[in-house]
Amino acid sequence: MTAGANRLLLAQIQRAATSAGLDAVGVTDIAPFTQARRAIDERKAAGLHAGMWFTYGRPERSTTPANILTGARSIVVCALNYEPSDSLTPERPATDGCGRGTVAAYVASDAYGALWAGLERVCEVLKGNGHDAVAVCDDNRLVDRAAAVRAGLGWLGHNTMLLSQELGSWTVLGSVVTTAELPLSDAAQPDGCGTCRRCQTACPTGALDTAGVLDANRCLAWLVQAPGIFPPEHRVALGDRLYGCDDCQTVCPFNDSAAASARGQPVELGLRSERATHRNTVDLAELLQMTDDDLMAAFGHWYIPRRRPEYLRRNALVVLGNVGDPASPAVDEALRRSLSSWSDVVAAHAVWAARRLGRDELVAEARTAGLGDRDPNGLVAAELARPVPLRHPAG
Template sequence: MQVPNLEDIELIAKNAGLDDLSVTGVEPLIEARLAIEDRKRRGLHAGMHFTYGNPERATDPSQLFDGARSILVALRSYKAPSFESFDLWNAKTEVSDGGPKGLVASYVSSDEYGMLREGLMKLASYLESFGARAEVVMDDNRLADRAIAAKAGLGWLGRNTMLLHPELGSWTVIGSVITDMPLEEDSKKLPDGCGTCRRCSVDCPTSAIDEFGVLDANRCLAWLLQAKGIFPRQYRAALGNRLYGCDDCQVLCPVNDTAIEGSRAAVPREDKVDIVALLDASDEDLMDQYGHWYIPRRRPEYLRRNALVVLGNSRIGDSPEVERVLANCLASPHALVRSHAVWAVLRLGKRHLIGPDEIRTLTENDDEGLVRAELEEWGILADPVSP
């Protein structure tokens, strides 16, 4: 089998919109496996699956297919938010342009993963033209992507658990091409560049980063927005106006202060979402608009759950539109939505929307007791009449 030189591969990657590339082998990622198993044993994974589902497989690239010999690991950079945007992330939700807005994490405000996959497919096709087998692996629980990128010398794993590239910072999405082609490795592990810096740890809104490189997903807002079940009450106020994702530990990172932008722009999407419009939308419209997000069980009521927390954190005053949408959510067939609507209503001081008749209907079909628990938390069941 003829093997192309690395310079030609790098040119293909650059022309395909990839911002850095390195080659490494398929040896097991022992350190990563031990770290994943440690987090899982301590319950820090908060029930998430991904690479936690099968740590042994996720940290052994040779299992991706028989005969795998090399991995091309690539990064695609996406535009970092400005510091003005960071002010929005940390502030309580303000009302502007007609109603509350929810903020969306930078990596989903444009089609970065779509562009990454397109670039990786071009790389794979190039290797296949030499008779090699090549498979694209990205956003896939079969491979610990940050660990393999660090092994390939594309950055170090920072205190905030992100891959930190010396020039691109942490504003990257990661993907790989696994091949049976015997490519020469050009990777060299980078030293830790965080030093004594603790900015991400100190200013995390929920103190989810304590030990170096260890994230407690039970407290991470980005994960809680994707997790099943209720949004934990103790972190609802801290959520502010984050609708999907949280960029704080990246914006705070000094490495990102000088991060350069990527070589190509992706297809832009909204970075702010109208909360009232979201809550008004049908299930079909929600999935059409936001189906590229990770939504638990592909159930749109989780989008409404998150939106109701954002709405409850808003400083909205008297607003017939907001009261209308809250009343609709109180009548939702989904107890998950009704329970968070109760929280939003009471946090906004709109107790008049929940009278004795509403309490009766709210607690119907509440098999898991979600609505009843929320009403009890606010003392409504003990005093169902007071406005």
């Protein structure tokens, strides 16, 4: 194809992407992502990946886009903005006293569903023009942020997010790898973070102490998705977060300006508590009453470790310990049910929640009734032996 024809094809792709609701489109070549490869190798060597698989599993694969499609020549990288909005939060009062767990903004708006629809449109245009095309998004095959930087969509911020002047960081990213040879976008946007450390100081666990490098061992967004027990040292910091964490984005000044320009007015931005009204929440009492099937029907589209509903209950119990009203009958019921669970993960976290709320007598009753009798991995015993920070009544 001639250069002119390639430019026309790109214009067609951009029109299709925009009309499908995508907010930014860029093009890069299919050379390996060497800097990302180095970063992955370094983080693995330092243990900062905390056992995560994803792009870390086979970095030679996730940083070599040519492997995705035979004859690949270009990558069309797309971003979709999911700026949290008030309308996302149909608040219902929580079942008495149990409180609600918050959910990250990208989950609240099914941002990935909308992104996929746009990526499929881009594939259709390319295939309609005689090229081969494969969409990839948020999986093990490609380092999405590195691709976005090279396609000129933004820079990597101190919070490790792809940031852009226009869209901030409330974006999800996906790519179409194609055999078409498209005109490349201008080089990456210049770094805009400068000396700003807002995301680093806002991180509840210090996971971003080194700018641009995330320690997944301390990232709440990872810990709610990781299998096993929730690390005791980060349970209080989890606060009311049931799934995902947005704190390093909420405080970012570029999200201020992106939101402001989207709404055409200045945006007040600051504390989590103010922003919490933007986020979807889940009734903890309802969640803790659900059967396995109901839980998976309601939340199965989330990344749940090993597809085991007990991990959702684990997260909910830590949140309950942090936000529940110790005097509430609904809390009483949720704790009793969880303390008698067949799952050692659930029972162990119920011990923590009960003791954090000062309800030690429920633990004592449960022990009389057999709590800890079936404890093959010693999880309940370990919880019983661990000191628990009692929640301050106003905390």
